Amino acid sequence: MVQAAQKDTFKTGGDDLDDGLELDPDFLAASDEEGDSDNNGGDAEDENEDLIPLEGEEDEIAHSPIPEAKKRKIEDVELDGENDDEEAKKAEKKRRKKEKEKERKAKKRQTKSGITDSTIPTHLSTEDLSNILLVSIKESYPSASQVELDDIIIPQDNLLSPPDYPPKKSDDPFGSLQERIESILKPLEKKKIVVGQPQVIILALSGLRCADVVRGVRDVKGNGEVAKLFAKHFKLADQIKYLQQKKVSIAVGTPARVGKLLTEGAIKITSDTVLLLDIGHQDSKTRTILNLPEVRDELWKSVFAGQSRETLLSGGIHIGAL
Structure with a gap:
């Protein structure tokens, strides 16, 4: 009985060849192959390195030696470059539009003022000059009635007739100016110059x-x-003192300063005095002494108004253009 019980007892340990069990030879062969495969893992990787690329991979390897991260950076740089080009095109388009608008406004001002690129100010007839001045006066006095304008406008008798010589084209920007002043001063050569009494007064757009x-x-x-x-050269008091001591044949100034000097009585006017308006000169925005608002207003509300106007017209001054 004891022996029978011992025979029925199962062993729970590992494989024991002594228990009478025999292992399947196929199972042993399969296990050996798996072990060889695990032990030769490095060899498998070496074999993978020697694998022949599939069709299409050869071109990808040959033409894409740059790592993927660097590719993305290059694409980002190229995209930024395209954006910069687009911004540059927009800026250029905006600049051209601004230039066209500037030209349009300049042409509008010229058409309105009556002064075009072909206008020769020195040779304007008294009628044409009067019309040009009237346009400027209306801009300074937009609500003035016709009766009020008649009191502001310069009488025809005080406008300077155009010179006898024909206009000449010259590369010298001051060629026509010099010729015009010479034609005015020549008849006055034998006349005595009086202190504080300029023979020619030129009114210009700015101190520069x-x-x-x-x-x-x-x-x-x-x-x-x-x-x-003009203001940037002397103080008003210094200029008054200068005119009281010096004989001046030509005085060059801005409307604001000359208007004050006329009011102060520092400038004397006679029928031989000529006042020239530098209407041909344009600044960078194509504005002139007749349409730059602050200068234009000084011309009509300081020089040709009040005591200054009385001094000029009662003295018999003649007014022309350059």
């Missing part, structure tokens, strides 16, 4: 333009000096 005109007229200054009557 005045400085250029002064350099342009030095060679034809006549028997007197060339006075600089």
Whole structure:
């Protein structure tokens, strides 16, 4: 009984060849192959390196030596470059539009003022000059009635007739200016110059333009000096003192300063005095002494108004253009 019980007892340990069990040879062969495969993992990787690329992979490998991360960076740079080009095109389009608008406004101002690129200010007839000045006056006095305008406009008798010589084209920007002043000063050569009584007064757009005109007229200054009557050169008191002491043949100034000097009585006017308006000069925005608002208003509300106007017209001044 004891022996029978022992025979029925099962062993729970591992494989034991002594228990009478025999292993399947096929099972052993399969296990050996799996072990060889696991132990030769490195060899398998080496074999993978020697694999022949599939069709289509050869071109990808040959033409894509750049890592994927670098490819993305290059694509981002190219995209930024395209964006920069697009912004540059927009900026250029905006600039061209602005230039066209600027030209349009300039042409509109020229058409409205009556001064075009073909206009020669020095040779304007008294009627044409009067019409041009009237346009400027209306801009300074937009609500003025016709009766009020008649009191502001310059009488025809005080406008300077055009010169006898024909207009000449010259590369010298001050050629026509010099010729015009010479024609005015020549008949006055034998007349005595009086202190504080300029023979020619030139009104220009700005102090910078005045400085250029002064350099342009030095060679034809006549028997007197060339006075600089604009704010950046002298204080008003200094200019009054200067005019009281010096004989001046040509005075160059801005409407604001000359208007104050006229009001102060520092400038004397006679029937031989000529006042020239530098209407031919345009600034970078094609504005002139007749349509740049602050300068235009000084011209009509300071020089040709009040005591200054009385001094000019009662003295018999003649007004022309450059």
